[in-house]
Amino acid sequence: MTPVSATLDRTEDRTGLPTLAVVGATGAVGTVMLTLLSTRENVWGEIRLIASERSAGKRLKVRGEEVEVVAISAEAFDGVDVAMFDVPDEVSLHWAPIAASKGAVVVDNSGAFRMDPEVPLVVPEVNAEAARNRPKGIISNPNCTTLSMIVAMGALHHRYELEQLIVASYQAASGAGQEGIDALYDQLMKVAGNRELGTTPGDVRRVIGNALGPFPAPLAMNVVPWAGSLKEDGWSSEELKVRNESRKILNLPNLKVSATCVRVPVITTHSLSVHARFGREVGVEEAREVLRDAPGVLVFDNPAEAEFPTPADVVGTDPTWVGRIRKSLDDPQALELFVCGDNLRKGAALNTAQIAEVVAKEFTAAK
Numbered sequence: 001m002t003p004v005s006a007t008l009d010r011t012e013d014r015t016g017l018p019t020l021a022v023v024g025a026t027g028a029v030g031t032v033m034l035t036l037l038s039t040r041e042n043v044w045g046e047i048r049l050i051a052s053e054r055s056a057g058k059r060l061k062v063r064g065e066e067v068e069v070v071a072i073s074a075e076a077f078d079g080v081d082v083a084m085f086d087v088p089d090e091v092s093l094h095w096a097p098i099a100a101s102k103g104a105v106v107v108d109n110s111g112a113f114r115m116d117p118e119v120p121l122v123v124p125e126v127n128a129e130a131a132r133n134r135p136k137g138i139i140s141n142p143n144c145t146t147l148s149m150i151v152a153m154g155a156l157h158h159r160y161e162l163e164q165l166i167v168a169s170y171q172a173a174s175g176a177g178q179e180g181i182d183a184l185y186d187q188l189m190k191v192a193g194n195r196e197l198g199t200t201p202g203d204v205r206r207v208i209g210n211a212l213g214p215f216p217a218p219l220a221m222n223v224v225p226w227a228g229s230l231k232e233d234g235w236s237s238e239e240l241k242v243r244n245e246s247r248k249i250l251n252l253p254n255l256k257v258s259a260t261c262v263r264v265p266v267i268t269t270h271s272l273s274v275h276a277r278f279g280r281e282v283g284v285e286e287a288r289e290v291l292r293d294a295p296g297v298l299v300f301d302n303p304a305e306a307e308f309p310t311p312a313d314v315v316g317t318d319p320t321w322v323g324r325i326r327k328s329l330d331d332p333q334a335l336e337l338f339v340c341g342d343n344l345r346k347g348a349a350l351n352t353a354q355i356a357e358v359v360a361k362e363f364t365a366a367k
């Protein structure tokens with residue numbers, strides 16, 4: 001779907017177009033979704049905005065028009081063709097099957113159904129065809145860390161057959177939702193202007209106090225080697241998601257994946273340092289060409305001119321940015337790369353919008 005830059009013409013004819021519900025329209029992902037829906041080529045008739053009881057009655061702008069948010073209920077899904085869910089796992093677990101039972105195709109951004117064998121996990125540039133096989137009427141959107149690299153990895157896999165990924169992430173605060181964004185801004189305010197901080201053990205902790213937000217340690221002036229919840233043998237849920245979801249999307253059940261997930265004081269845009277090993281020898285120039293030709297990937301890689309992706313430049317953009325592309329010094333079958341992707345765009349809202357647009361085509365074709 002081609003993005004268009006201007007806000008859409010509100011006089012356009014939307015007759016016969018499918019009805020879309022955005023569930024979680026008031027959240028961090030939902031907010032970006034409304035921007036995307038206002039700037040991408042329109043494929044929707046009515047757009048209904050749904051959130052919790054707390055937000056009912058709020059008015060939000062989408063496609064240049066104010067729309068009132070309604071509280072979630074079974075009736076809120078009446079007549080809905082496609083329902084995007086940008087809500088916490090437990091809310092999706094409860095409400096997505098209800099929306100599906102009312103005839104909506106659900107595109108779920110939460111972690112509730114990603115590993116369900118009857119729910120496809122879709123990245124349109126990599127496995128768009130998987131969206132058609134959805135026995136539960138639900139399609140899952142991968143987590144933001146996996147999504148930030150998988151389009152580039154899919155393109156390289158297609159050429160070289162991926163065997164192993166060793167990944168370190170540098171994840172932004174907004175990966176923990178609006179609460180994460182608020183916590184980092186508040187912490188930055190607390191430390192700003194104090195030129196003595198960061199010099200003695202615990203000084204930053206003392207200034208931040210218990211305003212940690214969703215993070216287990218201060219995030220301002222710090223890096224925190226933790227994202228998600230504790231799973232077996234010391235792994236975090238986020239690290240296991242990178243492994244399990246990469247395997248499912250690429251249809252490589254035996255792919256070796258080792259991830260260390262780290263939170264950094266960036267508002268939005270996840271970065272990943274990736275060691276990718278393939279089934280055959282790779283040429284670095286050829287790999288660069290493969291990535292340049294891949295839809296959704298932008299190669300930005302000229303260290304001599306200080307050109308490499310950084311979150312400060314990537315935030316608010318759609319592609320997966322790739323730089324620092326090197327052939328591994330000790331392994332002719334491996335590449336080292338640095339990848340950045342806006343976790344609220346391709347990492348969440350954009351991928352969901354793209355999946356929903358794939359489904360919308362089915363409705364439009366059927367009419």
Ligand SMILES: NC(=O)c1ccc[n+]([C@@H]2O[C@H](COP(=O)([O-])OP(=O)(O)OC[C@H]3O[C@@H](n4cnc5c(N)ncnc54)[C@H](OP(=O)(O)O)[C@@H]3O)[C@@H](O)[C@H]2O)c1
Nearest residue numbers: 024026027028029051052055086087110144175177178348
């Ligand atoms: N942030 C990311 O980078 C990212 C990336 C990929 C996927 N995701 C996933 O996307 C989902 C949303 O994340 P977020 O970061 O946007 O979270 P968020 O900022 O906390 O927003 C949560 C949204 O869910 C709504 N909600 C909460 N409880 C509800 C309930 N009981 N019924 C109906 N709506 C309810 C909230 O509505 P109210 O405003 O009314 O409370 C709000 O709109 C999560 O599953 C998250 O894991 C996030």
